[in-house]
Amino acid sequence: xxxxRSRQPFEIIPLNITERINQWSIIKNSPPTSxxxxxxxRIMLGLLFLTTWAxxxxxxxxxxxxxxxxxRETLNEDSIPLYAEFIENVIIPxxxxxAPFQLVTEFLLGVALLLGFCTRGAALAGAxxxxxxxxxxxxxxxxxxxxxxxxxVLGTVYFTKAGRSIGVDVLLLRHxxxxxxxxx
Numbered sequence: 421x422x423x424x425r426s427r428q429p430f431e432i433i434p435l436n437i438t439e440r441i442n443q444w445s446i447i448k449n450s451p452p453t454s455x456x457x458x459x460x461x462r463i464m465l466g467l468l469f470l471t472t473w474a475x476x477x478x479x480x481x482x483x484x485x486x487x488x489x490x491x492r493e494t495l496n497e498d499s500i501p502l503y504a505e506f507i508e509n510v511i512i513p514x515x516x517x518x519a520p521f522q523l524v525t526e527f528l529l530g531v532a533l534l535l536g537f538c539t540r541g542a543a544l545a546g547a548x549x550x551x552x553x554x555x556x557x558x559x560x561x562x563x564x565x566x567x568x569x570x571x572x573v574l575g576t577v578y579f580t581k582a583g584r585s586i587g588v589d590v591l592l593l594r595h596x597x598x599x600x601x602x603x604x
Contacts, residue, residue, distance in 0.1 A: 455585035459536065461573055462582040466534025468570070469546065473526045482523035484515040491556070498559025507556065525549070533577070536587015538603045543578035547571055 480486035491512060495504050511518055529549065532542035554567035576582070581604070583589030589604035 453580075455580060455582065458576065458580040458582035459585040459587060462533055462536060462539060462577045462587070465546070465570070465573055465577065466530050466532070469526060469530030469533060473523075473530055476526070477523065482519050484519045487515050487519040487522065488512055494556050494560060496559040500555060500558055503555045503558075536583035536585075536589050538592075539583025539587060539589050540578050540581060541601075541603045543574045547574045547578075550574065 476482060481490050491507055495507060525545070526549070529542055529546050532538055533546065550567055550570050554564065554571075557564075557567070581589070583604055584593060592604045
């Protein structure tokens with residue numbers, strides 16, 4: 421029996437991305453990966469953020485002058501014009517506020533990922549940070565895949581809810597249950 425409703429070519433079927441991916445047979449037929457391994461990726465990301473934070477702090481990059489010098493040295497003729505204007509006209513003028521904000525935010529991201537605390541929120545914030553760092557690096561000799569790889573791991577941490585293994589998120593889940601927002 422044929423469906424009475426005919427489909428138009430290229431019709432969009434309302435499924436969220438997770439449901440669509442789960443329909444792929446290669447994913448449906450694959451054995452699940454233990455959340456323990458995802459937790460190890462999360463812990464490694466936390467260490468990556470914290471060691472980068474310590475290195476940047478030792479170089480003085482979280483001071484207003486250090487941040488301005490870094491930003492001006494990194495911007496170049498190949499930078500995305502709109503992004504370069506944003507850095508020049510918004511971030512550099514408020515560097516006295518932005519530098520300490522950057523110092524605290526990067527540290528807290530590393531700690532949150534390391535401890536598995538509000539991991540999904542930390543993964544989203546980390547992705548935002550990495551995307552901005554990548555946009556700043558365009559036109560430099562930075563290898564773009566170092567950013568894409570970290571983004572991929574942050575996405576994996578987000579979608580697998582990796583804080584629910586060896587993390588504080590498992591305690592938050594037990595106490596508060598699921599949340600509307602992607603926190604744990």
